[in-house]
Amino acid sequence: xxxxxxxxxxxxxxxxxxxxxxxxxxxxxxxxxxxxxxxxxxxxxxxxxxxxxxxxxxxxxxxxxxxxxxxxxxxxxxxxxxxxxxxxxxxxxxxxxxxxxxxxxxxxxxxxxxxxxxxxxxxxxxxxxxxxxxxxxxxxxxxxxxxxxxxxxxxxxxxxxxxxxxxxxxxxxxxxxxxxxxxxxxxxxxxxxxxxxxxxxxxxxxxxxxxxxxxxxxxxxxxxxxxxxxxxxxxxxxxxxxxxxxxxxxxx
Amino acid sequence: xxxxxxxxxxxxxxxxxxxxxxxxxxxxxxxxxxxxxxxxxxxxxxxxxxxxxxxxxxxxxxxxxxxxxxxxxxxxxxxxxxxxxxxxxxxxxxxxxxxxxxxxxxxxxxxxxxxxxxxxxxxxxxxxxxxxxxxxxxxxxxxxxxxxxxxxxxxxxxxxxxxxxxxxxxxxxxxxxxxxxxxxxxxxxxxxxxxxxxxxxxxxxxxxxxxxxxxxxxxxxxxxxxxxxxxxxxxxxxxxxxxxxxxxxxxxxxxxxxxxxxxxxxxxxxxxxxxxxxxxxxxxxxxxxxxxxxxxxxxxxxxxxxxxxxxxxxxxxxxxxxxxxxxxxxxxxxxxxxxxxxxxxxxxxxxxxxxxxxxxxxxxxxxxxxxxxxx
Ligand code: SF4
Ligand code: SF4
Numbered sequence: 001x002x003x004x005x006x007x008x009x010x011x012x013x014x015x016x017x018x019x020x021x022x023x024x025x026x027x028x029x030x031x032x033x034x035x036x037x038x039x040x041x042x043x044x045x046x047x048x049x050x051x052x053x054x055x056x057x058x059x060x061x062x063x064x065x066x067x068x069x070x071x072x073x074x075x076x077x078x079x080x081x082x083x084x085x086x087x088x089x090x091x092x093x094x095x096x097x098x099x100x101x102x103x104x105x106x107x108x109x110x111x112x113x114x115x116x117x118x119x120x121x122x123x124x125x126x127x128x129x130x131x132x133x134x135x136x137x138x139x140x141x142x143x144x145x146x147x148x149x150x151x152x153x154x155x156x157x158x159x160x161x162x163x164x165x166x167x168x169x170x171x172x173x174x175x176x177x178x179x180x181x182x183x184x185x186x187x188x189x190x191x192x193x194x195x196x197x198x199x200x201x202x203x204x205x206x207x208x209x210x211x212x213x214x215x216x217x218x219x220x221x222x223x224x225x226x227x228x229x230x231x232x233x234x235x236x237x238x239x240x241x242x243x244x245x246x247x248x249x250x251x252x
Numbered sequence: 253x254x255x256x257x258x259x260x261x262x263x264x265x266x267x268x269x270x271x272x273x274x275x276x277x278x279x280x281x282x283x284x285x286x287x288x289x290x291x292x293x294x295x296x297x298x299x300x301x302x303x304x305x306x307x308x309x310x311x312x313x314x315x316x317x318x319x320x321x322x323x324x325x326x327x328x329x330x331x332x333x334x335x336x337x338x339x340x341x342x343x344x345x346x347x348x349x350x351x352x353x354x355x356x357x358x359x360x361x362x363x364x365x366x367x368x369x370x371x372x373x374x375x376x377x378x379x380x381x382x383x384x385x386x387x388x389x390x391x392x393x394x395x396x397x398x399x400x401x402x403x404x405x406x407x408x409x410x411x412x413x414x415x416x417x418x419x420x421x422x423x424x425x426x427x428x429x430x431x432x433x434x435x436x437x438x439x440x441x442x443x444x445x446x447x448x449x450x451x452x453x454x455x456x457x458x459x460x461x462x463x464x465x466x467x468x469x470x471x472x473x474x475x476x477x478x479x480x481x482x483x484x485x486x487x488x489x490x491x492x493x494x495x496x497x498x499x500x501x502x503x504x505x506x507x508x509x510x511x512x513x514x515x516x517x518x519x520x521x522x523x524x525x526x527x528x529x530x531x532x533x534x535x536x537x538x539x540x541x542x543x544x545x546x547x548x549x550x551x552x553x554x555x556x557x558x559x560x561x562x563x564x565x566x567x568x569x570x571x572x573x574x575x576x577x578x579x580x581x582x583x584x585x586x587x588x589x590x591x592x593x594x595x596x597x598x599x600x601x602x603x604x605x606x607x608x609x610x611x612x613x614x615x616x617x618x619x620x621x622x623x624x625x626x627x
Contacts, residue, residue, distance in 0.1 A: 092362015103579030151362025
């Protein structure tokens with residue numbers, strides 16, 4: 001079994017948010033509730049502050065605290081290392097949102113971020129939170145894929161509807177390989193400067209494994225012990241991105 | 253079976269009417285808002301506070317239930333007979349306060365009915381929430397059984413005592429698990445710590461004692477009309493024990509605050525905001541004021557209302573405060589999240605208080621809550 005993971009090269013990332021947009025379309029997300037987001041923060045003081053950015057999907061942790069706290073096992077980890085939510089079991093207690101150190105989970109029954117309320121404009125059928133004008137064909141509540149129903153929590157699923165169909169034993173899901181492109185997560189496939197890599201962390205010869213060892217991949221907030229399966233690499237130069245050390249966005 | 257003389261019951265009737273009115277108003281407004289807007293009627297949010305005031309209500313009342321069971325156990329489990337005259341009242345109140353807490357929680361959950369099958373069928377053994385649910389559910393059954401026993405005059409049979417002991421143990425485990433639900437969250441330093449279960453049980457005992465004293469005062473028109481045993485208890489052992497407990501708790505709260513202010517750990521900056529808020533100082537004034545009233549055994553009803561108010565603020569600061577330093581959200585989320593509960597959320601607070609007091613007043617009218625064993 002593969003252990004799917006992602007590598008994000010902060011030196012290549014331009015902060016363009018194409019990944020977030022692709023994710024929004026692929027996963028029928030409401031504005032402001034992107035599974036994948038690029039966070040912006042300022043470092044340094046006047047007169048030389050710099051704007052930094054940091055792309056952040058769900059980390060699909062090896063030790064996911066969100067899963068450990070979930071009283072109904074609605075949040076679970078698949079054999080291939082992906083953390084998913086079974087929307088049919090989720091009771092909307094939001095304990096997982098409390099327990100995730102990375103703040104990547106969404107409860108959708110909230111005040112809208114922008115007006116008009118998109119959920120009112122495109123009213124959802126039955127239990128679904130809304131009815132996007134463009135929607136992906138897949139609706140798989142057991143794997144937290146599709147339009148989010150009311151009263152449950154959602155998050156990035158590594159585009160499980162795509163990666164789970166990849167041929168077994170594939171070391172890397174590389175969008176430049178025409179045979180694999182349909183299995184590549186939307187954010188990886190769309191990233192113009194190719195800052196994202198997706199592959200099998202358990203395979204020492206996969207590109208993700210090699211990048212992590214060659215470029216000394218680091219993980220966000222490693223002290224939490226959650227052991228993300230998303231790694232960040234960077235050239236370390238002054239201009240390149242860095243993994244923020246604290247969770248707060250205090251302007252330094 | 254000694255059924256002691258009660259006062260005219262004027263206060264009980266007034267509480268009953270107020271509780272009924274509160275129930276109707278809060279349910280009416282909460283249901284209207286929830287049915288029309290769902291949980292967007294709350295001011296909670298994925299980029300803000302996930303557990304809002306309804307969870308504060310739940311924690312407050314669930315722990316009060318634990319505290320009331322502790323107070324009842326002084327006579328029923330630990331054999332201090334002087335405490336018998338309030339034991340039945342405390343057992344009843346521990347049940348209605350738990351129902352009050354559950355009511356607020358049920359209206360907060362995305363799928364309260366799904367919970368009824370999803371937790372038992374899929375129980376996640378490493379989730380504190382799972383165990384908390386199990387222990388409170390088991391307590392509800394044991395508490396009802398115990399109440400039925402004493403209601404039928406069976407205070408001292410070994411079965412009755414065993415049920416009482418089991419109820420006490422499950423309540424302590426439940427309150428402790430609720431503490432663990434927060435205390436295990438290493439990613440939220442404001443909550444994290446292995447002594448949080450102890451803190452919860454200690455503060456639970458304080459709110460339990462406050463409710464016990466308040467409803468006992470309300471049950472009789474004045475101290476003069478109290479039966480002799482109740483008066484003796486209310487003039488001596490109860491306020492003394494309550495004051496001791498409260499004094500220790502005030503110290504603990506003080507140390508928690510100082511540690512929070514002292515430490516530089518990321519996430520603890522929220523303590524600066526808590527201490528800068530007038531509510532923190534109102535809490536301090538209420539609790540310290542109540543402590544001195546209890547020491548002097550004066551104005552017990554007022555002291556207990558002050559303790560209830562003070563600890564409600566404490567629960568609020570604890571539950572909400574732990575979420576105010578944002579996780580990784582980027583620069584469009586402020587350094588500290590601003591959260592004010594919505595009207596609907598306050599209605600759930602009113603609902604929980606109404607259920608607790610209405611439930612107590614009904615019990616007082618219909619269930620002879622002043623009964624105590626004769627020997
Ligand atoms: S990043 Fe958060 S939601 Fe994703 S697996 Fe880790 S703990 Fe769970
Ligand atoms: S909100 Fe749903 S997924 Fe999250 S902990 Fe509760 S039941 Fe589990």
